[in-house]
Amino acid sequence: MKILSSYESSRARSCLAHFIIFSLTCYVHKLESAQFTVVGPGRPVMATLGGHIVLPCYLSPSMSAQDMEVRWFRREFTPFVHLYRRGADEFGQQMPEYHGRTELLTDGIMDGNVDLGILNVRRSDEGQYHCSVQDGDFREEAVLELKVAALGSAPCISVEGHQDGGIRVVCQSAGWYPQPQVLWRDPNGQPLSASIETKSEEEGGFFKIKDSIVITENSNKNLSCSIRITHMDAEKQSVTFYISGQLLPKPHSVIPTRIKNQVA
Known part of the structure; x- marks a missing residue:
């Protein structure tokens, strides 16, 4: 009985020793895997169609990620946008639409x-x-949002005849994304009264804008039209438009109006 008891005691000590070694191994392995947080920008990243953009992402606290796996992906883990692993880029399962267009910036x-x-x-x-x-x-991972915008053509101002006791002035531009905002301004950059009509058409995923305003005898005769994408704070402005001559049409007569464009 003493021999059996001694055997069981020795076996128990052996099991305990193996358990301690196993626990220590797991703990050391866990220590070898650095603990960090992945941080992205706190607001959407803005990009211009056809341009180059950098999506920022970093580890906190600061530490080397050279031997870590860095994976950029959209909705699915695989296929990915870009994969960096074991010190090199891997493109085997990259999303086809990103082939030749991505780069992990390894300078930092x-x-x-x-x-x-x-x-x-x-x-x-x-x-x-x-x-x-x-x-x-x-x-760990961070999620960020990319917004893309296309700046269309320079606004073009034209006159479309008399309306409501004044002259109807039209501002047109095409090739915008997303749908932009139209602003009429006086020579001091102050906004004019709201436009009377805005037409927006989508052609091939891009917006074509036509916006109208009526200039009366009491209106400021010098104006410009700006088209802007609000969330990017980007815009294109027309030349300053000068209107001279009497605008209010007289009964049974046609009043000639002289109009000219001049670069602002």
């Missing part, structure tokens, strides 16, 4: 910067992106 990777560059920005690039960083069994 030793400090935990894992920014992604996208070339020749397309409308389809707009939306959410996940910046995922994995070290061993530990993985």
